[in-house]
Amino acid sequence: QTVVTQEPSLTVSPGGTVTLTCASSTGPVTSSFYPNWIQQRPGQAPRALIYSTTNRHPWTPARFSGSVLGDKAVLTVSGVQPEDEAVYYCALYFGGAPVVFGGGTRLTVL
Amino acid sequence: EVQLVESGGGSAQPGESLRLSCVASGFTFEDSGMHWVRQVPGKGLEWVGGISWNSAGIVYGDSMKGRVTVSRDNAKRSVFLEIRSLRPDDAAMYYCAKDLGGFVTTDLQHWGRGTRVAVSS
Numbered sequence: 129q130t131v132v133t134q135e136p137s138l139t140v141s142p143g144g145t146v147t148l149t150c151a152s153s154t155g156p157v158t159s160s161f162y163p164n165w166i167q168q169r170p171g172q173a174p175r176a177l178i179y180s181t182t183n184r185h186p187w188t189p190a191r192f193s194g195s196v197l198g199d200k201a202v203l204t205v206s207g208v209q210p211e212d213e214a215v216y217y218c219a220l221y222f223g224g225a226p227v228v229f230g231g232g233t234r235l236t237v238l
Numbered sequence: 239e240v241q242l243v244e245s246g247g248g249s250a251q252p253g254e255s256l257r258l259s260c261v262a263s264g265f266t267f268e269d270s271g272m273h274w275v276r277q278v279p280g281k282g283l284e285w286v287g288g289i290s291w292n293s294a295g296i297v298y299g300d301s302m303k304g305r306v307t308v309s310r311d312n313a314k315r316s317v318f319l320e321i322r323s324l325r326p327d328d329a330a331m332y333y334c335a336k337d338l339g340g341f342v343t344t345d346l347q348h349w350g351r352g353t354r355v356a357v358s359s
Contacts, residue, residue, distance in 0.1 A: 129300070161344075162343065162344040162345065163344075164344050164345060164346065166283070166346070168283075173333060173349045173350065173351045173352055174275075174283065174333065174335075174346075174349045175349065176345075176346055176347050176348070176349070179338060179344070179345040179347070180344075180345065185347065215282075217282065217283050219283075219285075219344050219346070220344065221343070221344040224297075225285075225297075225299065225300065226285075226288065226297055226342050226343055226344055227273065227275075227285035227288070227299070227342075227344050227346070228285065229275075229282060229283040229284065229285060230282075231282050232282045232283070
């Protein structure tokens with residue numbers, strides 16, 4: 129069974145920079161996994177942020193950026209705002225399973 | 239404005255079936271792949287399945303495969319999720335999502351607000 133792993137929780141200060149990672153149990157994550165990042169604020173529905181590794185949706189603030197570094201997909205948030213406090217999910221493509229979500233990273237802004 | 243409105247959730251008993259619906263507006267529905275994702279309260283997202291624009295491609299996640307059917311009616315701008323043999327662990331919020339393109343990919347672009355399913359005897 130394919131497992132996608134994220135940090136369970138991270139804390140960042142307002143204005144700081146934080147990096148969230150997304151790893152695959154099958155090996156290194158590359159752009160061929162089409163990494164997506166999704167934000168879910170408390171009590172709200174999920175909202176897409178990044179698709180196909182690096183692409184922002186029109187509503188995604190420029191402080192969010194996606195990449196692949198080493199063997200993981202990475203979401204970097206620069207100049208963190210209080211409203212960025214949320215759970216962030218990555219999703220990877222695995223051929224016969226087009227969408228496999230990670231367990232999510234709870235980001236606390238403190 | 240893209241809108242996805244789910245309905246059909248509610249309370250059901252173990253072993254029963256349920257059919258969830260999602261009505262779409264604000265985009266060319268007949269050109270879009272669609273997905274269903276569920277979330278147990280307090281837990282993470284779990285992909286249930288997806289359907290391509292013309293229903294030729296339907297893919298299911300492992301956890302519910304064999305008990306669910308995803309279908310769509312382009313004339314009604316709707317996508318459906320039928321869940322059979324409901325179990326208590328099927329209790330969750332079920333979200334409908336629009337794919338960025340016409341097929342079932344990893345790019346879930348827009349999400350609805352969900353419909354809640356409760357399962358208990």
